[in-house]
Amino acid sequence: MAEKKQTxxxxxxxxxxNLESLMDYQTDSVVSKTIIGKKAGTVTMFAFDKxxxxxxxxxxxxxxxxxxxxxxxxxxxxxAVIVKKGEMVILxxxxxxxxxxxxxxxxxxxxxxxx
Numbered sequence: 001m002a003e004k005k006q007t008x009x010x011x012x013x014x015x016x017x018n019l020e021s022l023m024d025y026q027t028d029s030v031v032s033k034t035i036i037g038k039k040a041g042t043v044t045m046f047a048f049d050k051x052x053x054x055x056x057x058x059x060x061x062x063x064x065x066x067x068x069x070x071x072x073x074x075x076x077x078x079x080a081v082i083v084k085k086g087e088m089v090i091l092x093x094x095x096x097x098x099x100x101x102x103x104x105x106x107x108x109x110x111x112x113x114x115x
Contacts (some may be wrong), residue, residue, distance in 0.1 A: 009035050019068045023047050025104050030054070041112045048072065048107075054099040063091040063111040070105025074098070083107075 012035055023033050025047050035044040041061070045068075056075070065074065066088045074081050074089055076097045083089050085105075091097050 009033075019045065019108060020106060022103070024032050025049055025106075028052065040114055041110065044111075046107050046109060048099070048101040048105050050101050050104050054098060055094045056098040058094055058096050059091070059111065059113050060093055061113045062093045063109055064111070065089050065091060066108040068106040068108055071102045072107070073100045073102055073115045075100075 017032065022045050023031060025031075028049055030046060030048050030052050032044050032046045034044050036040060039046065048070075053072075065083065067085050069084045069085050071084045074083055074091075074097060076089070076091060077095045081089055082102070
């Protein structure tokens with residue numbers, strides 16, 4: 001099996017970047033862009049169109065979601081949390097979670113792959 005390439009997007013290094021304008025929404029879609037992809041963790045930007053989401057799933061690592069724009073309902077272990085622009089929430093490792101766009105929204109997902 002090929003080893004996953006470790007990356008940092010070169011155009012983000014030593015430069016101020018506006019997260020909100022980093023990527024555009026796409027109609028009826030969820031789009032993502034990996035900013036940092038390392039063995040120790042990832043930083044990924046997502047843009048969700050209204051009524052889009054991710055079905056319930058688990059991840060083996062802790063993650064933090066920072067809401068860059070819009071509003072989403074994030075359900076963690078059956079508890080629904082409304083997260084708005086400028087807010088964040090922690091997704092604990094191995095806990096089921098799902099995301100639903102209440103409006104178009106952009107989020108930064110920071111996943112830590114170590115204990």
